[in-house]
Amino acid sequence: MKTLYRQFISATLLILFCSIIVGFALANIIYFSISKDNINSQNVKFAQEVANGIENMHDSKDSMHAYLSLIGNSGYQLYLISSSGEKYPFGEEFQNLKIPHETVQTIIDGEIYHGMKYASSSLFMMGHFSNRLENSVGVPVITKQNQYALFLRPDNKSIFSDIHVVLMSFVVAIAIISLLGVVIMTRKLIRPISSLTEATKAVKNENFNYRLNISRNDEIGQLAENFNLMQQQLAHNDELRKGFINDVSHDFQSPLMNIQGYSDLLQTDELRKEERLQYAAIIQRESKRLSNLTKQLLILTSLDQPSYSLQRNSVRLDEQLKETIRNSQWRINERELELSYKLEPVSIQGDAELLMSVWDNLLSNAIKYSEFGSVISITCRQVHDEIQIIFKDSGIGINNEQLTQLFVRFYRVDTARKKDGTGLGLSIVKKVVELHGGQVNVTSKIGKGSTFGIKLPIRRI
Numbered sequence: 001m002k003t004l005y006r007q008f009i010s011a012t013l014l015i016l017f018c019s020i021i022v023g024f025a026l027a028n029i030i031y032f033s034i035s036k037d038n039i040n041s042q043n044v045k046f047a048q049e050v051a052n053g054i055e056n057m058h059d060s061k062d063s064m065h066a067y068l069s070l071i072g073n074s075g076y077q078l079y080l081i082s083s084s085g086e087k088y089p090f091g092e093e094f095q096n097l098k099i100p101h102e103t104v105q106t107i108i109d110g111e112i113y114h115g116m117k118y119a120s121s122s123l124f125m126m127g128h129f130s131n132r133l134e135n136s137v138g139v140p141v142i143t144k145q146n147q148y149a150l151f152l153r154p155d156n157k158s159i160f161s162d163i164h165v166v167l168m169s170f171v172v173a174i175a176i177i178s179l180l181g182v183v184i185m186t187r188k189l190i191r192p193i194s195s196l197t198e199a200t201k202a203v204k205n206e207n208f209n210y211r212l213n214i215s216r217n218d219e220i221g222q223l224a225e226n227f228n229l230m231q232q233q234l235a236h237n238d239e240l241r242k243g244f245i246n247d248v249s250h251d252f253q254s255p256l257m258n259i260q261g262y263s264d265l266l267q268t269d270e271l272r273k274e275e276r277l278q279y280a281a282i283i284q285r286e287s288k289r290l291s292n293l294t295k296q297l298l299i300l301t302s303l304d305q306p307s308y309s310l311q312r313n314s315v316r317l318d319e320q321l322k323e324t325i326r327n328s329q330w331r332i333n334e335r336e337l338e339l340s341y342k343l344e345p346v347s348i349q350g351d352a353e354l355l356m357s358v359w360d361n362l363l364s365n366a367i368k369y370s371e372f373g374s375v376i377s378i379t380c381r382q383v384h385d386e387i388q389i390i391f392k393d394s395g396i397g398i399n400n401e402q403l404t405q406l407f408v409r410f411y412r413v414d415t416a417r418k419k420d421g422t423g424l425g426l427s428i429v430k431k432v433v434e435l436h437g438g439q440v441n442v443t444s445k446i447g448k449g450s451t452f453g454i455k456l457p458i459r460r461i
Contacts, residue, residue, distance in 0.1 A: 008186045016175070040117040040137065047139040047152040048112075050078075054141050054150075061145065065090075079133055079151040080141070083108050092155045096132040099151075103138070107149035113138030116153060129156055192220050199227060208235035252293070255286035296424040299357060303431045310351040310435055317355070317387060317456075318343035318380050324359040325378070331367050332376075341378040346387050348456055354432045361425035362391045362452050369450075370395035386438075387456045394449035403444060 050071055054064050065088065072078050072091025079097070080088040081104050087097075107113050115136045136153035192214045202210035208231050214224035262279040265271070271279075321343055325332075332339050366376045370393045379390040398406065407430040429452075433440045437457050444450035 008189070009183065012179075012182045012186075016179075036117060040114055043116060043137045043152060043154065044112060044114070044139065046076075047137050047150060050152065051139045051141045051150055054148075055143060057143075064143070075155050075157070077131075077136070077153050077155050079136070081149045081151070083147040092131075092157065094131055094133045094136075096134070099133045104149045107138040107140050108147050110140050112140075113149075113151070115151075131156060189220070192216065192224065196224065196227060199231075203231060203234065206238070208232075208238060252290065255289045258286045259283050296428060299354070299428055300424060300431070303354075303428070303435065310354070312349045313352060314347050315350045315352045315355060316345065316347050317389065318345050320352070320356055321359055321378060321380055321389070324356065324363055327360070328363055328367060331364075335367060335370065336373050337367065337370055337376055338374070339376045339378070341380075343378070343380040344382060346380060346382050346458075348387060348436070348458055350436050350456070351432075355436070358429050358432050358454070359389075361429050362454075365425065365452075366391055366393040366395070366450075369393065374449075382458070385458050387458060389454040389456070391452045392449065393451075397446040397448050398442075398444040398450055399446055403442060406442060407440070 057063055068078050068090040077092050077094060078090040103113060115134050133151055136151045138149055138151045141148040141150045195212055199210050199212050212224045212228055262283050266279050374394040377392045381388055407426050430440050433454055438455050440454050442452050
């Protein structure tokens with residue numbers, strides 16, 4: 001497997017290599033388009049000045065040689081060829097003295113030789129540093145005694161002056177330090193990623209207690225923080241799942257045992273009619289309890305499907321709320337509750353069956369957790385482009401900590417609230433409302449009651 005560390009180092013080296021290639025190419029472009037002509041012209045001009053200095057001398061041949069030696073020692077390579085074929089080197093020697101005789105004769109005849117401009121053997125600017133006689137400039141020199149071809153070029157040692165050495169050392173030092181820095185930073189970057197890899201393996205094995213000790217103020221630090229939050233949520237969901245399985249198993253087992261037990265009792269021949277009716281009523285009640293549980297589970301399963309689509313039709317919400325109140329009237333009377341409602345006639349495009357389950361769950365909760373003789377109020381009204389439905393009770397209330405988990409699936413506030421409940425009702429409420437483009441919120445105080453508010457847009461979502 002190609003590790004991220006190796007990939008990062010390889011990518012850095014590749015970028016560095018490409019940068020060198022591009023920089024070298026740009027340097028060549030600048031050299032060939034600007035610098036090459038300027039360098040050639042400057043050397044031709046200097047060679048002509050040297051030639052003029054020789055021509056103006058009235059001394060002997062030794063004086064001319066001394067003058068050229070002085071020029072050579074000042075950082076130039078010179079080569080003097082006379083018309084009779086005599087050759088005199090001055091300064092640093094050329095490594096390659098090969099040059100066509102025709103070229104020498106052309107210079108002696110009075111033409112200027114631009115070897116640094118045209119005779120380079122390389123397409124790259126490195127040809128500029130080639131220590132060959134052809135890679136020079138040539139000018140004619142005419143004295144009283146003879147005619148010469150004077151070849152001249154700067155000595156490579158003078159080109160690479162002290163400042164160039166310093167700059168080159170500076171560039172090399174930066175390159176080495178940069179590479180070392182990249183290696184160190186890469187190791188520092190990869191270490192937390194390796195820790196994250198180990199943590200994901202732990203999560204895969206359902207170990208939700210693996211903690212990441214990564215303290216960084218960057219994206220990796222945020223990733224580690226979010227990973228820890230994800231672990232906490234997964235641990236919480238796992239706990240809820242296990243608790244839900246236990247609760248649902250109990251909720252299924254209890255009515256099933258009652259149904260089985262009372263069914264056995266109904267088979268007894270000695271039962272009186274009153275007992276038989278009582279047992280049948282218990283079986284019926286437990287059957288409805290099972291039916292309600294399975295219905296809620298099926299609703300949630302359907303809503304969780306990505307392909308689920310709402311069956312939208314025009315729905316009169318005030319009529320639905322009235323029907324919900326009528327269906328629960330016996331429970332309201334049984335607990336001696338006072339129910340008031342103010343329902344404006346409003347309609348939306350929505351799924352009538354799902355919306356009915358919302359009102360049924362909210363009213364059932366209000367009845368279940370209200371004290372005997374307390375008050376429940378329901379309000380439905382249109383405010384601008386949305387519909388607001390409010391269920392308010394004066395029951396036992398919910399504390400702030402429990403409010404944050406209220407709509408979490410399978411969550412039930414406490415053991416007192418587990419009676420006849422599955423922890424699914426409010427999850428269904430939230431899911432259905434959100435599918436209709438609305439939102440649900442709740443406020444509550446212990447001993448004061450709870451208020452559930454639903455907002456639904458009138459426009460089609």
